[in-house]
Structures are given as structure tokens and as C-alpha cells.
Amino acid sequence: MNTGSNGTEVAMAIDGDRPGEGERVTVDKDEQETEKPLGSRAPAYIKARKTLHLSWQVGVFVVGLAVVSAGVAMLVLPGPGWVVIFGGMAIWATEFVWAQLVLRWTKRKVSEAAQRALDPRVRRRNIILTTIGVVICAVLAGIYLWKFGITLPWKIES
Template identity: 55%
Template structure:
């Protein structure tokens, strides 16, 4: 939310950094707290602290899940989305991330990139198979260390 010189409230749109008074409620930057919470400064501060702690707990769980099997990155972005309901910087990070993921998906769909990735993947798999065949031919199926 931004207070413009005329004293009225305006919202920044998610598509640009310009203020606009007539935007959809889902594309504005800033707090999405209920109106009664936004009217009271102390209540809004408590609301923001609660959102911060909940988002921090979710992100912490995602960080713990990164080395473990599980959707760690998905949970981290979920925590950022929780923060994005209240904090402009988190909304901007999510917007930037969404833009970069879209660009990467578009680039990966390019036939030349797909062909290059297929060739590189095929060469890597062929090299690994060649190393496995060389090892089996040289040493047999025994492992080079003592088990047990």
C-alpha cells in the first residue's frame, strides 16, 4: 500500500512498479491482511509478526527437507508465498522467480536446445556404459574393497 500525495491509498501492480488505483485485488503488492487488521497499527504489527513466523517455520522445514527425500524446494517456495501475502520484498522475489522459471521453460522447449540436451545426455550415458564395460572387463564383477 502506498499513500500518494493526495492522501488516498494506492496499490502497486504486480506487473509494474507504477502505482495504479484500479487494479485487481490479486495483482497488488503489499499487505493482504483483512481490513480490520490493517486499520489498527498494533494489530497489523502482530499480524505481520505472525505471518513472518509461520513463513519462517515453513521455510525452515523446507530447508531441512532439502537433503532428504521430499519436496524441499516446493515447501520453501510455499513459505515464500506465505511471506508474499504480507511483505512486498517476498512478492517481488516470487514474481522474479516466476519470470525466470517461465523463461527457462520457454528456452528448454526450443527444439535446438532439446536436441543439444539429448545429444549431451546420450554421450554421458554412453561414456558411463563404456566405463562400466571397461571395469567389468578389467576386474570382473568383484569390488575393489573388502566387504565384511
């Protein structure tokens, strides 16, 4: 939809005015969030040939599927499962628009969560909850040791 704007102006509502009835403010290009265009990142000579481009997409899909599958396996096995899954999504995002959109959404949510985590009230709450959890675990461990004591495996009486 063409709004007649060249992308450097932002409409601002003043004192409850409807959007678009406020004044216009110029915004630098550096301040705007720039995202890469959606679509294939295959080299031009591959895009020019339909069968070569299709085989390129199949190859990217198979490699991405292998990496994502390994990441899913690492969720229950030792290893950095989520990191590998997002790596596979990044491989898919080099070729497929749906993966690019999922990756952009994920990056946006992660940055929002990081900003929320830096909020002083949230940090204070998390520190308090962690302290309470550590105290509860220490009390439970103390009760267990008081009741049963420490029995080392090599001193077990048969």
C-alpha cells in the same frame, strides 16, 4: 510517471525511429500481463488495527520462516527442498512486498527458462548431451565390470 496513456496503447518505433515517434497500436486488456497489486493481503478488519496487523505480520513471518527453514534442511536431507522453500516464500508474499517482488522475479525467470527449454535447438542439444553422458557411463560401467566382475555381498570370500 504519468505518460498520458490509459494503458491500452503501446508506442512502436518504425524503421529506427526513436521510441514514442512511431504509431500507436491498441492492445486488449487480456493480452497485457496483469499482476496483483503489491502489499498486505490481510483482511480489512486486521489492517484497521495497528497492533493486530503487526501481530499478524509477525505470525506470517514466523510461519514462513519455519517453512523456509524446513526447505533449507531438506536440501541436504530427503525431501522436496526447493518446493518447500518457494512455498515459504509464497507464505511471506501474502504479507511482505519484498517477498512478492522476489516471487514475481522467480516466476518470470522460471517461465523464461521453460520457453528456452522448448526451443528445438536447445532440446536437440540437451538430447545429444544426455545421450553422450549415458554412453560414457555405460562404457565406464562396462570397463569396471570387465576388470572386477560382479561380486555379490553374500558371496564375499574372507
